[in-house]
Amino acid sequence: MSNDRSFVETCNGSTWTVASESSDAGNYARKAFENVVVGLMKTCFDTVQLRTSERFEFWQEVVCKQFVLASAEVEAGEGDFDGYLTSQEIGPLLLSELRAPLHFWSRTARDVRREDNDVFIVSLMQRGEGELTQYGRSVLQHPGEIVLYDSTNPLQYNFGGDVQLVKIPKPLLEARISKPRDLVAVRFSDSPLAPMLASLLKEAVALDLDEKANSVVGRRLSNCILDLLVSMCDLLREDGIDGSSSTQFEKILRFARSNLDSEDLSPEMLAAVGAVSVRTLNRLFGGIGSTPMRWIWKQRLEASRRAMQEGRVHSVTEAAFSNGFNELGHFSRSFKRAYGQTPQQLLRGALAPTGT
Structure with a gap:
């Protein structure tokens, strides 16, 4: 048995092995990362336990493995760097609190x-300041303000302080809001x-969820987080982005x-919301190759499909009725025509255990 002493980090009452003291500099960050994450839903990192010469290298590797590949520089000397990161997987989301x-x-x-x-990454500044540049836009970020960035395009993000981050698979956000790219690098x-x-x-x-609990509770909680983010996007667009109106x-x-x-x-309700006539409304939907009711029907089918696929409902009836359908047989036939399988087949696959 090895006599190497190990560094440990305590996270919410649990002790996590961070790395062996004898790790060489070249492999230090990778070994530390692997020791922390294997078999766990939660990860915690703190550079204070490391030799000063290794702190920033360790920090770069940890953050890149948790979020996206990027390079980093630090204003102060690398030996003075001190960072802390705790992350939790909640359903398909990765939530993190970061201090650096x-x-x-x-x-x-x-x-x-x-x-x-x-992925999209949402950053909520708690303390300090940040500056994000992407898609030719640059925005300063102050405490209480949120910015969104997109991993599929180059970016620069400079920040210091306390930040909360949400890593979201792109399809999840794109299914809920239109043109999310327009919200990137906007405060x-x-x-x-x-x-x-x-x-x-x-x-x-701060939650302690095992894999089984996360597959059920985590899915529902992740949808609460996504719904809240989408609501914030809707408010931003109602107020106008950079002074432009929706x-x-x-x-x-x-x-x-x-x-x-x-x-x-x-159609009458939608026309009233838009302060237009039903005739004008039909013309607007014609511009996207649809009609108001055909578009609503398609959106209801897609919302029902997502609810089942993401485990937010536990019956076909719940999926249908919670999205505006009132006749189950008609819903099931339309669903199969649209997606090539019955809603029952999709739901069984979504609720099946992921492993033993």
């Missing part, structure tokens, strides 16, 4: 090509929902997506 002095991240086109990691300032999101993230990161049609579509469960959703 000012440092500068750059994700290049080469970094993007080198890994297949299509979500003075949002009344930001304190609610901060509190939810803090409590979620079009009437965009407002109509947002309203419809938020009210798919209503049996009263109709």
Whole structure:
């Protein structure tokens, strides 16, 4: 048995092995990372346990493995660097709280090509400041403000302080909001929902969920987080992005997506929301090759499919009725025509155990 002494880190009352003291500098960060994450839903890292000459190298590798491939530089001497990161997997999301002095991240086109990691990352600043540059836009970030960035394009993100991060697979967010790229590198300032999101993230990161609990509770909790983020996006667009106002049609579509469960959703209701005539409404939907009711029907089918696929419902009836359908047989036939399988088949696959 080895007599090597190990560094340990305590996270929410649990002790986590970080690394062997005898690790050489070249493999230090990788070994530390592997020792922490194997078999666990939660990870904690603190550079204070490491030799000063190894801290920043360790930090870069940890952050890249948790989020996306990028290179980093630090303003202070690397030996003075002190960072802390705790992360929790909640369903398909990765939630993190990070504390570090000012440092500068750059994700290049080469970094993007080198890994297949299509995600959006939401950053909520708690203390300190940040600056994000992507898609030709640059935005300063202050405490209480949120920025969004996209892993599939180059970016620069400089920050120091305390930050909460949410890593979201791109399809999950793209299924809930239109044109999310328009929200990248745009500051979500003075949002009344930001304190609610901060509190939810803090409590979620602190949870102790095993794999079985995470497969059920984590899925539902992740959808709460996503719904709150989408609500913040909707508020931002209602107020206008960089001073520009949403079009009437965009407002109509947002309203419809938020009210798919209503049996009263109709062309007349949508026309009233957009302050247009039903004739004008039909013309707007014609521009995307649809009609109001055909579009609503398609959105309801897709919302039902996502609810079953993501484990948010436990019966076909719940999936159908919670998304505005009132006749189960008609729903099932339409679903099979659209997706090539019955809703029962999809639900059985989604709820099946992932392993033994």
